Amino acid sequence: HIQTVTKDDKLRILKFLRRFFFRDEPLNHSIELIPESEDSTCLELEEYCSMSSLENNLSLMAVSTNGAIVGVMLNGKMDPPSDEEPEYITTCENPKFKKILRLLNYVDRNVNREGKFRGLNILEIRIISVDSNWRGKGIAKALLEKSLEIGKEKGFHITRVDCSSFFSGKLCARLGFERIYELNYTDYVDEEGNPVFSPAFPHTAIVTYIKKL
Numbered sequence: 438h439i440q441t442v443t444k445d446d447k448l449r450i451l452k453f454l455r456r457f458f459f460r461d462e463p464l465n466h467s468i469e470l471i472p473e474s475e476d477s478t479c480l481e482l483e484e485y486c487s488m489s490s491l492e493n494n495l496s497l498m499a500v501s502t503n504g505a506i507v508g509v510m511l512n513g514k515m516d517p518p519s520d521e522e523p524e525y526i527t528t529c530e531n532p533k534f535k536k537i538l539r540l541l542n543y544v545d546r547n548v549n550r551e552g553k554f555r556g557l558n559i560l561e562i563r564i565i566s567v568d569s570n571w572r573g574k575g576i577a578k579a580l581l582e583k584s585l586e587i588g589k590e591k592g593f594h595i596t597r598v599d600c601s602s603f604f605s606g607k608l609c610a611r612l613g614f615e616r617i618y619e620l621n622y623t624d625y626v627d628e629e630g631n632p633v634f635s636p637a638f639p640h641t642a643i644v645t646y647i648k649k650l
């Protein structure tokens with residue numbers, strides 16, 4: 438069943454994400470954000486997950502009958518876009534995670550280029566992660582449907598997801614989200630012209646989906 442995440446769940450949620458999302462989300466995986474060893478982590482990503490998402494009553498977890506977390510969806514109210522690089526990116530001391538923050542910021546600036554979302558209250562789906570033993574059973578779908586319900590109840594105008602994974606993109610499309618921006622990983626290059634991220638197939642692009650609530 439699906440539960441709202443509270444601050445008491447913080448340690449369990451981070452432990453879950455360290456086992457799965459920190460390793461297998463396509464961008465994290467492609468740059469080996471954290472080493473293989475079991476107890477390794479990325480403190481900057483932990484901070485990103487905790488930042489407002491665990492105490493706002495907008496995030497959800499799927500729990501099995503024996504009480505284990507099998508899926509997590511961390512959501513939050515989207516910050517208005519800024520022209521300058523936000524301070525938490527500029528000051529990020531982890532060069533690998535900084536690359537990811539920069540990509541997300543690049544996508545955000547492009548999505549907001551025409552100012553068409555100005556003034557709207559947007560629910561951002563920030564992290565989607567399902568236990569690898571439980572995938573393909575509709576857990577992410579159930580979490581997303583519940584997030585849409587909560588977003589509507591709380592008066593958000595739009596839900597937005599920046600999908601770094603082909604599978605989360607497929608899910609959004611299936612739930613009637615509109616594809617509004619797409620960046621192929623091969624087109625996002627460093628100063629030498631080399632792609633910054635080369636995630637494994639079928640993850641070829643980061644795609645922004647929105648749904649009006």
Ligand code: ACO
Pocket residue numbers: 457458461462463562563564565566567568571572573574575576577578579598599600601602604605607608611
């Ligand atoms: N192979 C083939 N198809 C798959 C797979 C897979 N490994 N995983 C999911 N799918 C398909 C499903 O068949 C379904 O498509 P359908 O509706 O056409 O049948 C769709 O993807 C979603 O299926 P769910 O069962 O609801 O998704 P699931 O519970 O398996 O979770 C998720 C999907 C969260 C992407 C999971 O694969 C995961 O945790 N991946 C690693 C972390 C990650 O990439 N997270 C998303 C990054 S984007 C973001 O966080 C905002």
